[in-house]
Amino acid sequence: MSNNYLVLQTDFGLVDGAVSAMYGVAYTVSPTISIENLTHDIPPYDIWVASYRLYQTVKYWPVGTVFVSVVDPGVGSERQSVVAKTKSGHYIITPDNGSLTHISHYDGLEEVRLIDEVKSRLPHSEESHTFHGRDIYAYNGARMASGEVTFEELGSVTDVDNIQKLEITDSTLDGTIMKGSIDVLDVRFGSLWTSIPSTFMKEIDIEHGNSLQVTIYHDNKKVYQNIMKFAKSFADVNVGEPLVYVNSLVNLGVAVNQDSFSDLYNIGTGDEWKIEIRKAPKIIFD
Template sequence: MGKYLVLQTDFGLSDGAVSAMHGVAHMVSSEVVVQDLTHDIPPYDIWVASYRLYQTVKYWPKGTVFVSVVDPGVGSDRRSIACETNSGHIIITPDNGSLTHVQHYEGLKEVRIINEVESRLPHSEESHTFHGRDIYAYNGARLASGEISFSALGEVLPSEEITTLPLVEATNNQHILTGSIDVLDVRFGSLWTNIPLAFLQEEGIVHGDSLQVTIFHNGKKIYQNILQFARSFADVQVGEPLVYVNSLVNIGVAVNQDSFSDLYHIGTGTQWQIQLRKAPKIIFEEV
């Protein structure tokens, strides 16, 4: 096991919750290196928490322990679980769908149920609303430091029995590429889809080509336009929309130096679908 512990929550940084999680980890072992993935997950948004894990986990060394706490069901009978991914990482999280994307795209090697009564911060038995500190950060630090083994956390849970959220698979059907708008590049308002670059390559679409982009919300058309498939944002004018390849080698839609999401009121999740198809290249003649 490595010495890295990476934390993700919807707590924000306006109070001491995240600092308390750091403190508990360092109480377990001063050698654990605690880092933050993000604490700005929208409150209770399990879908975004799941996606951010998928976006980030594989870029850390094998053996890194992740703790993800977006937990609207804290104190209920929802399970606390730890999983070892096929990539060799550990994730501790509520069993509420937070592993959906990692399970689907990376795969899980083993899942275990954490005993919330026995495996918790000493003297925290009467607290039932801060499992992020008392169970997840505590056990995450014990794993990262080598104090306990993964197998010591609890009983095995078949991976097919964990809670998952519905996903929409991207498709390439009769030259129409269809997928979902999974998440935003938050600060810049770009749309990240689940349509892989490989689909465009199958269609012979290259940088500089024009694409017809259509966006639907619950089946209703919200947006349609012809956009350039650009190598980078600098390939189009400021304020001009474009299609590009994001850091996960999937297709994104953006506006150069503006927020596509804000401008066109586009959201994320499986109810938001996008279609791409190759369009004739538009050439403007000089007057």
């Protein structure tokens, strides 16, 4: 059951009235719901980042919270709209374009329903086909958050395995080599958030203060390699020095103290960006 919270995520930015219109529609449905922002600064059309930000955030909200995520390069096309119930008891309304990838992969989806875009939409919006964030997602998100409709009433069940998913490569521990992908940036600071769980460090007896060899690949081509400290905090290394640390999702991150690792070395994110981390031997790079 929903709990009156509606949390919005888009790639719209705040430079025009798009997000405000979503708020207005939601409050018109119910002036008593509580509307909050996850972010409106997803890079334009970047479904991968939208998916990751949901994974990063949803579990920290009360059970029953309704999320609306609108990063929708296929708006107006044949792509479908869905509402998902996660195994943690949260709800997400979003285009079926891969936005549920990370939550489905790591946390699990209990059930997914298809939203009828003809019947379940803002009244008198039938002629508009390019602002589903307002006309379908914010509208139905508010209806769910306020209790006007239930999850079950909002659409017909579809097989969880049939929804669109982006490719994810699971992290592995290959002997003493930890392998994963660079999933997303800590945007303000340019740090790299990897898919490698910090539990791997314990399995191969790596402790804070150890030196690590970090290698980064883009489309299987080596683009970066260096030795850096496994630090408990950024203050454990000098300004301008790189480090490996444990991020807020308890995965490994790579950063430069008081600079942007991503900008300095032109490192991007997504499944085509791979990273390997191992305890650094006292030898020249192999």
